[in-house]
Every structure is written in structure tokens, then in C-alpha cells.
Amino acid sequence: MFGKLKASLGIGAAKVDTVLDSMSVFQGETLTGTVHIKGGDVEQQIDAINLKLCTEVKVESDESTSYQDFIIGKLQAVQPFVIQPNETKQVPFEFRLNDETPITALNVLKNLCHVWVETTLDIDFAIDPKDRDFVEVKPLPVVSKVLSAIGQAGFAMVKADVEKGHLRGGNFSSKSGCYQEIEFRSNGFINRKEIEVSFILDGNLVHCLAEVDRSFSMRGDQYVSFSLAKDASDSEIHSVVNRILSI
Template sequence: MRGHVQIKGGDVEQQIDAITLKLNTEMKVEADDSVSYQTFTIDQLKAVDPFVIQPNEEKQVPFELKLHDETPITAVSALKNQCHVWVETTLDIGFAIDPRDRDYVEVKPLSVVSRVIRSIEQAGFTMVKADVEKGFLRGNGFSSRSGIYQELEFRNNGFISTKEIELSFILDGAVVHCLVEIDRSFSMSGDQYRSFTLPLDASDSQVASALAPVIG
């Protein structure tokens, strides 16, 4: 992600000690019987060394930030999309009334992730909810690292029973790990968990093969 911070000076000369950019998301936190939503900082950087801005001076400070591998995707077609990612810019400046700015970012899924989602939807499922939750994921030979994970919830309404699929992704270099929780209403077997790994350039047949036990 590349951009710039645009600063305009006020009526007097001012010392700016730092510009801090935080990549934030909102996570769901469950504790006891309550649910709350809290800001979680995925990554941050300081964009510039201290400097002085003159009255009415305009200055642009460029920045570049590599998105964390576990940054949630926001461009999803969920009926209830609770996934938000934004950049919070803060000026370290004395006596400022409001030294912060918030800019939302659209994060699109990788091609292989889009095809996994599309395959599930083509099998008759609807993405009913997408959110970001506090905690860690663990699958077969992989685990998350950031302290949050995204969950996409799909549901189909079968003639006899309803099937729910909760899907999470973890990007790891040239591959993406997928963890799936399957819940069937009226099923005696309880929730089932499956995990699989796909290369970023996975073919349609590889995606279909990985999803067959999930949506079959």
C-alpha cells in the first residue's frame, strides 16, 4: 500500500515530532456472556523524522506499507459484512485539537481465495456474515500469528437440514492455508473441522478437489 500524508500548516510555525500510521481493523471479542468490538492494530510505522512546518505551508509525506499477511479482506459480498480496515494517521504535535485522521481501505481477496469463495457459492451457499475475531487459528501443520482471524460464514437451506460453513484463510508465502468448520443442523456428529492448503496459482481442479469434502 502506497500513499501520502498531506499536511497544511496553521497560523504559526509548528514542530511535528513524528507521523505515525497504524493499519487497524475491528475485532469481535467474546468474554463470558458478552460480545464487544475493539480496535486491533495489525501493523504500524513512523513515516518521517521530526520537522517544522511553517504557517500555511503545505507538505506531502509519502509512505509505503506492506500489508500484513493476515490483513482481513473487506471486499466480500456478505449479507452482513463487519470487516473494516483503515489507516489511522496521527501527528505528534503539541496542543493540536484533533491530530488524527482515519481513511478506510478496501482489501480485495487474492485470486485463489476468490475462487474458493465462488466455488462455495456456486454449490448453493450464501455468505451470510463476515467478521474479524480475536484469537488464533490452528490447522493441520499451520497456525496464525497476528492475534486475529477472519471468518466467512456461509449457509445453505436444505430440504431437511441447514448446513453452515465457516471459512478462514492464512496467507503463508506462496500458499494459502484454509480452515473450515462445518455445522449441520439435526446432525448427531457435531461440528467438523477440515483444513487444506492451496498454492497461490492453484488451478480450478485443485480448488474443486480441496473443497469436495467440504461442500459434498
């Protein structure tokens, strides 16, 4: 009885460790790995193994700006089971990234984009053991080419973060409740221009919304939205980037 009481407080309880087959994936790919569970000092009922794909989002109000963890995908790995003292179990899993998972592998001055898998053992009347594993999310080639083309036009990638809310373009909208913004800035003072781009995967398409802010312009922020096939040609990519740059 005393052992079960200690386990409920997390002392001598089961432990969890998730091992990913790869810590680096492209947008839209599937994470694979194994959840390793080690029994504690007493028998325990595991009601579920819950995996959550998480990021950190910026929440703005009139008074302040704060950051909070945000779940963009969930997976329940197994049905309830009992793990005996010191017993070990391995549970393999596959977890496809949400299409709106932020890109983290960016050559940017201030990168506030983080993605991780959080694993929790669901145990009644006990502190749930947890494990957190960070993941590098790389841009698809078509996205990388868009970012490179903007950079080659004289813009520096200065900041990337994830905003809470929804993104709406001409013929698409986000669904997850958050969206990434990647900010570029030109070096000029009089002709200073800022460009923020956001991407959404949709099957074989990549949607993009670009917001352009030109200092000292009377027109205010301007928006350009477009969609590219994942295998878009270089000429198609340069055509849509030129639309952004022409504002």
C-alpha cells in the same frame, strides 16, 4: 504564547490528510500514497507521522459481545521535523498489507469487515491531528475461487466478521491476534449446514481453515484445513472444496 496554547488544544493547529493512490487493493499488496500536512497558526514540532492499518474485531465474553478497533500493522513515515505556520509538506509512503488483513470486498448479506489507514501526527503537549481512510481489500483469485465454489454448491454467503484471537490449522497458525470468518449457510432445514472459512497468506501459499456445523448431527463441529498455492489449478481448488462439502 496564546497561539501555542490554542494549538495544544487543537485550535489553529497543524492538519493532516492522507491521500491513497488507490482505495482498492488485493490481499498482500502494498498501499501507496502521500501524507499532506498543513501548518497551523504557529510553529509546531512534529515528532513523527504514524500510520496504522486497522480493522474492527469482535470480542466475546460470557456476558456480552463488543467490538473494538484493532491495529494489524504500523508504519512511521518520517523523523521529527518542524512545520512553520501555513507551511505545507507532502510525505510519500508505502505500506504493505499484513498477510492476515481481512477481505472487505465480499458479496455477503452482513459484512462487518472494515479496514482503514489511520494517520496521526505525533505532537508533544497537544491533541494529535488524525485522519482515517477506508480501504477495500479484494480476495486473491485463488481465494475468490474457493468462495465461489462453495457458493455454487448451494451455500449463501451470509456473514463476514473479524474475531479477536488466533487461528490454528493442521500445519499453520495466525500471528496478528485476529482472524476473519466468512460464513456460508445452506437453505435446507433438516439438512441445514453452516460453513465458516478463514484464510491466511504465507508467501506463495494460502492457508485455509474451514469449520462445518451440520444441524442435528451428533458429531458436532468438524474442521478441515488445507493449503493452496496462489496459482493453484481449478482442479486443486475443487478437490479441497469437495473435502469441506463432504462433511
